[in-house]
Every structure is written in C-alpha cells, then in structure tokens.
Amino acid sequence: MLCNRRCNLRCTRRTLSTFAAGFLATVALAGLTGCSNKVSSGGGGDTASGGGAGNSAPANPKTLVLGFVPSTEADKIAEDAQPMADYLSKALGVPVKTFTSTGYTGLIEAMASGKVDIGSLPPLGYVLAKDRNAADVLLKTKRHGAITYHTMFITRADSGIKSILDAKGKRMAFVDPASTSGFLIPASYLKGKGIDYNTFFSQTVFAGSHDGAVRAIYDGDEDVAAVYDDARNKLENLPAYKDVKTKVVKIGVSGEIPNDTISVRTGLDPALVAKIKKALLDYAASDEGKKTLESVYEVDGVVDAQDSDYDPVRVIAKSMDVQLSSLDTKKTAASPAASGSPAAGGNPAAPGASPAASATAAPASPAKK
Numbered sequence: 001m002l003c004n005r006r007c008n009l010r011c012t013r014r015t016l017s018t019f020a021a022g023f024l025a026t027v028a029l030a031g032l033t034g035c036s037n038k039v040s041s042g043g044g045g046d047t048a049s050g051g052g053a054g055n056s057a058p059a060n061p062k063t064l065v066l067g068f069v070p071s072t073e074a075d076k077i078a079e080d081a082q083p084m085a086d087y088l089s090k091a092l093g094v095p096v097k098t099f100t101s102t103g104y105t106g107l108i109e110a111m112a113s114g115k116v117d118i119g120s121l122p123p124l125g126y127v128l129a130k131d132r133n134a135a136d137v138l139l140k141t142k143r144h145g146a147i148t149y150h151t152m153f154i155t156r157a158d159s160g161i162k163s164i165l166d167a168k169g170k171r172m173a174f175v176d177p178a179s180t181s182g183f184l185i186p187a188s189y190l191k192g193k194g195i196d197y198n199t200f201f202s203q204t205v206f207a208g209s210h211d212g213a214v215r216a217i218y219d220g221d222e223d224v225a226a227v228y229d230d231a232r233n234k235l236e237n238l239p240a241y242k243d244v245k246t247k248v249v250k251i252g253v254s255g256e257i258p259n260d261t262i263s264v265r266t267g268l269d270p271a272l273v274a275k276i277k278k279a280l281l282d283y284a285a286s287d288e289g290k291k292t293l294e295s296v297y298e299v300d301g302v303v304d305a306q307d308s309d310y311d312p313v314r315v316i317a318k319s320m321d322v323q324l325s326s327l328d329t330k331k332t333a334a335s336p337a338a339s340g341s342p343a344a345g346g347n348p349a350a351p352g353a354s355p356a357a358s359a360t361a362a363p364a365s366p367a368k369k
Contacts, residue, residue: 057114
C-alpha cells in the first residue's frame with residue numbers, strides 16, 4: 001500500500017524479489033537482544049590514488065566539493081558543515097564548497113561523475129561507490145569513542161510491540177534503499193529469519209532520513225522503524241521532541257557495523273589526497289572541528305581507514321544482491337543536476353551552499369548511515 005503521509009515521508013515500496021536467497025551465516029547479525037557480535041574484516045588496504053573514475057574531472061580541480069548524505073534536513077547539514085569547508089579552503093589553498101544530496105545514491109552518482117570530490121559516505125554507499133570505481137576510502141568516523149555502530153529498531157513506548165518480530169501486519173519505516181543501518185542490515189536480518197518485509201508488514205515506506213524515521217514513530221505515522229543507534233539524539237534537543245527517548249523506545253539492536261567513511265573520488269592527485277587527509281585529521285583534532293563533527297553527524301573524531309574495513313558490509317550486500325543499478329535512484333534520490341547541485345566541472349551554484357537545501361521541505365531523502 002503506497003501513500004503520502006502527513007509527516008511528508010517519501011513513501012517508496014520496493015520488493016526483495018531480486019535479492020539472493022542465501023544469507024551468509026558468517027556475517028549473520030546477532031539476535032536482537034541488545035548485545036553485539038563483532039564481525040571481523042580481512043587485512044590489506046586501499047588508498048586513494050590517481051586512477052581514472054570514468055569521468056573527465058581534473059586531478060587537481062580549482063574548486064573542491066565536499067558532499068554529504070542527509071542525516072537531517074539538508075539546509076541544517078550545510079550550515080553545520082560550513083566551518084569544515086572554510087577550514088579546508090584555507091588549509092588546501094583552494095575554495096571548498098558543500099553539497100548535500102537529496103538522497104544517498106545522489107552522492108554516489110555525484111562522485112562517479114566527478115562533481116563531488118570528498119564525500120561523507122555511509123558504509124553501503126562507500127561499497128557501492130567503490131564498485132563503480134568512483135571513490136577511495138580515506139578515513140572513517142569515530143562516534144562516542146567507537147569505530148562501529150548498530151541498527152536500532154524502534155517503536156512507540158505505548159505500541160505494545162516488544163521486538164521487530166512482533167510487528168507483523170504493522171507499518172514499517174526504513175530510511176533509504178542505500179542506507180546501511182536504515183535498510184541493508186535490518187532487511188538482511190529479516191531475510192535471515194525467513195521474513196519478506198513486503199508481506200510481513202502491512203505497509204513499508206522509506207522515510208528519507210534517520211531523524212525523519214524517528215519523527216514518524218513519535219508522531220504515530222508508522223509503527224516500527226530501523227535507524228542508526230541512537231538517531232533519537234538528533235531530536236532530543238528540539239523542544240517539540242524533548243521527550244523522544246521516553247515516547248520512542250528501542251526494541252532491538254543489531255551486530256556491529258563499520259562506521260561511515262570520508263572518501264575521495266577516484267582520480268584526484270595523490271599529493272592532493274594526502275593534503276586533504278592531513279587537513280581533515282588536523283581539523284578533527286581541533287576544538288572547532290570536534291564541534292562541527294558533532295553537529296553534523298554526532299562524530300567525535302576520525303581515524304585511518306582501509307577498504308577491507310568494509311568487507312563485512314560488502315559480503316552482506318553481495319548476499320542480498322544489492323547493486324547501485326538495483327536501487328531506484330529516481331525515487332530515492334534526486335540527481336545533483338536535478339537539485340541544483342554542482343554543475344559540470346564540480347562547482348555548486350554558490351560557495352558553501354547546499355544545492356538541495358531549498359528543495360527539501362520534508363526530511364531529506366538515505367545510512368547517514
């Protein structure tokens with residue numbers, strides 16, 4: 001059943017009919033008991049290099065574009081991220097502009113086409129971008145001292161639902177088809193239990209952002225949702241949602257997921273990539289940087305990362321047959337061109353502006369995470 005709900009959710013129904021039947025036990029999620037089973041990744045790494053990404057974007061662009069996926073409203077992300085862009089501009093000696101995609105896949109496409117140079121990609125987004133030869137991981141985030149996070153299933157405290165498996169016939173809100181914690185992990189968990197979410201729930205929607213999914217539960221528009229742990233933090237300081245942690249409760253937590261990446265588009269000059277990495281590490285260690293990272297994505301630091309860190313996500317995505325081409329980008333994310341994002345050559349319309357901001361009345365559509 002498709003609908004336009006009053007909370008402005010982007011309602012998009014997708015089936016799992018094309019997903020592979022097998023769910024690999026070696027990366028199966030922990031039972032949703034609040035405990036986690038850590039999945040290990042293999043050795044070896046991948047660093048950004050000047051390899052081609054299938055586009056004509058320059059290796060040393062005159063302007064760099066810093067891209068984000070929506071965790072909250074696009075204009076809020078742009079505002080919070082501006083100090084980072086300003087710092088990078090000074091440290092690198094070139095203008096740095098921000099871009100917030102209206103969806104997770106929009107950022108992948110922008111990096112693949114050379115229109116975004118530095119991207120804050122969630123785990124699945126990075127894996128899909130890497131498969132496109134569009135991105136190389138540079139750093140990964142550290143949140144509350146940890147380099148992993150979880151999917152959190154939530155419901156209203158008065159719903160009577162005690163676990164996601166109690167939600168048969170209820171209304172379910174995922175975040176976005178390219179979100180790791182907001183779709184891939186919960187969908188694979190259900191798949192592992194022999195459950196097809198298309199038939200298990202009476203209605204399935206994609207909220208477009210994690211805070212949008214939390215709002216949907218708080219407002220009673222949906223019954224259960226899958227978000228990152230703890231997406232409620234984004235709303236707790238808002239007067240209208242100050243009691244969000246009382247009204248919206250956890251009913252399960254997944255196993256550990258590697259944190260979000262800061263990646264660069266494939267094809268950038270290695271010397272420039274090294275400067276970007278140093279600048280980001282220096283900024284993250286500063287007082288201003290800590291404040292900015294916290295306000296944008298609740299991040300308290302960044303550390304070195306390598307491609308193999310995301311092998312667990314890659315294995316799950318493969319077992320679920322998730323490919324960028326299988327995601328409905330027209331419905332889940334506006335392309336950069338459609339939302340006024342960077343024009344050809346990598347430059348947004350205005351310095352520091354989020355091209356999607358003015359076009360995003362509802363919570364912007366994926367994985368943060």
